[in-house]
Amino acid sequence: MQDLASDQEIAILLPGGGARAAYQVGVLRGIAEIVGRARAPLFRIICGTSAGAINAATLAVHADSFRRGVARLLRWWRAMEVSQVYRADLASVSTHGMRWFASVLVGVGGPKRAASMLDNTPLRGLLERHLDLSSLDGQISSGRLRALGVNATSYTTGHAVTFYQGDPAIAPWRRTRRRGEPAAIAIDHLLASTAIPFVFPATQLGLDYFADGSVRQITPLSPALHLGARRIVVIAVGQFNGQRPPTGPDGATRYPSFAQVAGHALSSIFLDNLGADLERLQRLNHVLNLVPPEQQTLHPEVAHIDALVLSPSRDLGALAVPYAPLLPTGVRYLLHGLGSTEGTGASLLSYLLFDRRYTRALLELGFRDALARRDEIEAFLSADGVRYQPLFPSEFA
16 A cells, blocks of 8 residues: 555544444454554554543554554454453342442432442453553653543533543643543543443542543544544444334334333444534535635644544444343343343443454454455555545445
8 A cells, every 4th residue: 555644643533332342443453454564653643432442542552563452452352251341240230230220219329339230340450451551651752652532521520521641742622511631541541431321330530430431522523633633534333324123023113122222322422423523524624625725724723634434334233132142141131131132222232242252243344344445444544645525435335
């Protein structure tokens, strides 16, 4: 392929999606194969949310070698087990679930109470064993990494907060209900970003408690732009055109199960704001294309932003259903009772199915999807770049 872009910063944006984040790693593997052994760092700006924040942090730690970072992620996701992320045995799920239900009924909460359906204590140990964030400073000082951004949502203010560690020249920002704060990224930031409301407990950072970064992130592309990006590769973990409605034996639409309601809520959190922000970007680019180049040079603060969106060619919820029996007994009973295998209820299943057999299927799908768009990826990452329209080509095929 042509030399990678050196005149404009290229960011990679890894949104949230629970176990679906394994799909991102499959795409990353495809990109690594497409670009080969690039000499310069491929993505110096890396932004992640929820499980995507863990993928992002791993890439940032290995900013000096994109291929090594991807290889590390592949090993991690190929060996994934539910018990490494949250307590999944019947006793733990029952006890924690009943405490959560009781706290809802009596209105008692707090850090020592069960404020979530599942206990993700094992995830902290997994991250501490496999992710050394102390190397970030060295990657930044060497110039291989411009910035790592991790998104979380403040329960106190309701603000979408981007904690970033990067070049000292990057200034903090504050916009309506969102802000960027410099920080030494730690495991707690990743746990805060992955704290899906009601599913996993909030994480304390300083004097505040934080939830999943997708919850109030109305402009998911914004952090990458504040960190200096002018091109963005987005690896989504869902289809923007939605899912097929479930029907009963007589063809009538079924009444939604709890899992369907929760699945749609999570899809709204993880996908809707991203899709809307990409559409706004597309419209802004159309307007800028009407402005004469000489006028554009007078206002460098308003620039054409190129975005390449890579998303699954299959419904990841439907893909998860055959793997549901592989879940540990406690979680399997819980999700079955909630209707997690009925139609769009499988979305909830797919977010929580941290099983290596499912994640390996996602890795393979992501890899195939990336190779199927080899020409676009090569052109987008080349020195001259390409402005793609529409942003969602697979949805208009």
